[in-house]
Each structure stands twice: as structure tokens, then as C-alpha cells.
Amino acid sequence: MADLSLTPTSYLVLGLVQMLEPCTSYDLKRLVGVSIGNFWSFPHSQLYAEPVRLAEHGLLSEEQEHHGRRRRLYRLTPQGDAALRHWLTVPPDGVGELRDLGLLKLFFGSLAATEDVVTIAEAKRDLHDGHLRALEKLHQEVAETATPEQLATMELGRRWNKVAADFWADVATNPPGRGTTDPAT
Amino acid sequence: MADLSLTPTSYLVLGLVQMLEPCTSYDLKRLVGVSIGNFWSFPHSQLYAEPVRLAEHGLLSEEQEHHGRRRRLYRLTPQGDAALRHWLTVPPDGVGELRDLGLLKLFFGSLAATEDVVTIAEAKRDLHDGHLRALEKLHQEVAETATPEQLATMELGRRWNKVAADFWADVATNPPGRGTTDPAT
DNA sequence: GGGTACATGTAATCAGTTACATGATTTA
DNA sequence: TAAATCATGTAACTGATTACATGTACCC
Secondary structure, three states: OOOOOOOHHHHHHHHHHHHHOOEOHHHHHHHHHOOHHHOOOOOHHHHHHHHHHHHHOOOEEEEEOOOOOOOEEEEEOHHHHHHHHHHOOOOOOOOOOOOOHHHHHHHOHHHOOHHHHHHHHHHHHHHHHHHHHHHHHHHHHHOOOOOHHHHHHHHHHHHHHHHHHHHHHHHHHOOOOOOOOOOOO | OOOOOOOHHHHHHHHHHHHHOOEOHHHHHHHHHOOHHHOOOOOHHHHHHHHHHHHHOOOEEEEEOOOOOOOEEEEEOHHHHHHHHHHOOOOOOOOOOOOOHHHHHHHOHHHOOHHHHHHHHHHHHHHHHHHHHHHHHHHHHHOOOOOHHHHHHHHHHHHHHHHHHHHHHHHHHOOOOOOOOOOOO
């Protein structure tokens, strides 16, 4: 166990390799696209760079073609497997942040015109709605092949996008602080 | 308008300065702590570094003490104000990602022992519960002083933490794929 | 008057992104 | 065989984090 600091990305790669091994970076990319990418995305270049790092530290084994595309084939080493399994036993110590640009804009919304706030809210509502549908479609497609844990993560994604879509719909029809909350009084 | 690429952090700083001006980096830090920090956090060093960058490009004005702590006092320039207001009119083009470590671990949960999944779920449930309470307390404290838009962002934070807490509670009592879903059949 | 907590900043490092570049395969 | 698309990689840059370092005020 070398003293290499593993980032979340590292474990993500270790986990994906475990699911697919032996596999290439492109295999990882495809799997990310239909699974983790829905709640944790990053450019493909990292899926090429990170395995190299992990292999240098003995957590993955690397086998490179000598001809043609010279692509690299990865497998978990026993050390990599151990690191992954150990990581899975440690409870996380914080809650993930929303880091949502729309939310940031809403926070400063008192500076903006009402129509701009409404436009933003409508855009966000539609985006979350779209994601919601995409997730539901995906859920059906992989219901047979995915693990129950993977289906569970999709379920949280579903609930979150539902909550967000509803929230932004609220904001769009009833912008905060614009005095249209109760026309009666 | 110089051709400087502004990151979300840049706008965040511009917005905060707008709320507090004139202000020091430490003022920003305190405000972040009780507001945006709840859904978009970063180390204090950025709140010292970013205003310097913005001042170099003419979006903030900087006034440094010559004695004592030599601290810097920032204000929005007309350009900074314009940049902020323009940004607020552009709808965001994506949904923020969850990027939650717990969710990542759950995704790979089929590799872990049931008890580890349960431990993680319980930890997450408690963390989100704690956040939920903290947000509710904060909401009461600032209900009079915050803008309606700011209160709205807290409301989304509330709903999200509620959904997440419920989800993880589900997982804890009923780990996916462990066959305890319906004891009857 | 020494310790502890608050306040302010900078230097060094690095993960992650952007951009570039080219190889292979299909299709028209 | 040209064009488009899929696949594979690397180089360069930089925002963000980590770590360090010190100044000021308050408290016992």
C-alpha cells in the first residue's frame, strides 16, 4: 500500500474496473455515460489519465497493445481490490453539496428583474423534468441488469429531480417576494 | 469589459460584495458561512485570492490599508456591477450534479457487506438530518433580514435534505437486494 | 504576560478541464 | 475513396485545495 492519496475519482475508476475487468478506458467511458455520469460527470480525458496513475501505484495492472491502437487493458490488482473494499467500509463524513448555478442565481435574485428570475426558473424546471424522464427511461432499460444498489442510486436521482422540478415550477409561477402570493389580501 | 473568463466563484464573490460593500475578504467569509456555504462551499483562501483577480480586471475596486493588518477593502465597480447583472439574466444550461460520496459508495454497494451499506446509510441519514435541523434554525434566525430569494434557496436546501434523509433511512432499514423487502412472500 | 482563538494572507501543489491531435471504422 | 463518426490519447493550463505563516485581540 503506497502512500498515494486517492481521490473520489480514483475509487470511481477502481469500482468501474472491478465491474468490467478487463477493460479499456473507453469501456469505462461508456459505462459512466449510462450510470454514474448522471450524478457525477467528468471529461473522458480523466478516464484515460487516472488509470495510468493507479497502475503506476500498483492498484491496477496495465497491458498495452504493441500494435494498432496501442490501447491499454486494465485489471484490478489485489491491492486495488483491497483499497476499493476498504473504502467501501468507511462512512462518508459530509453531505454532498448542490453547487447548482441556478440556485446561485436565485440567491442573488433580488438584484434581477422578475422576468429574469422567471426565465431561469422555467429553464431549470424543464432541465430537471428532462432529467427525470431520462432517468425513468434508463431505469426501465437496465432494471434487469443493474444491481439493486445501482437501481437505488437512480431512485435517489429520481426523487431529487422531482423535488427540484417542483421547486422551480413553484418559483416560476410564483416568484419570491413579488407579492403575488395571495391575490386575496 | 476585458476578456477574462469568470467562473461561478467569480460571480459568487461579485454578488457577495454587492451585498456587503464595502467589505473585506473576512466579511465575505463570514457571510458565506451562514448562507451560500450551505450549498456551495470552498476554502477561505479563495475568498482572499479571487477578489484580487477581480480587482486586477477592473470588476472590483481595492483599497488597502497602509498600516496594521494591511487588509483590503473591496467595492463593486460599474463594470463589476454590469457583469453581475448580465450574468443574472442568462439561464443556466445544466442541472447541478449531486456528487455525493455516499451515493458513489452505494453505487458500488454490491461489493460491500450488508452491514457496511447499513452503516453508510445511517451515517448519511444522520448527516442530512443534522443539516435539515441547522437549516431550519438558520431560517428562523434570518427570516426577517434575508431576501425572499435567499429564503427560497434555503427552502430548496430543506426539501433536498429531507428527501435525502428519508432515502437513506429507507436504505438503512431495508438495504437493497438483501431480500428483506417483503417478509410475507 | 502567556495562551488561545480569531483574522489575514501567501506559496506550492495538483486534480481536473480544455484543447488539440490523430487512428480506426463505418457509410454513402 | 471521401466524409463522417467513433475511439484513444496527450499537452498545457489554471482554479481550487492544502499547507504554511503571521498578526491581532481577548481572556485567565
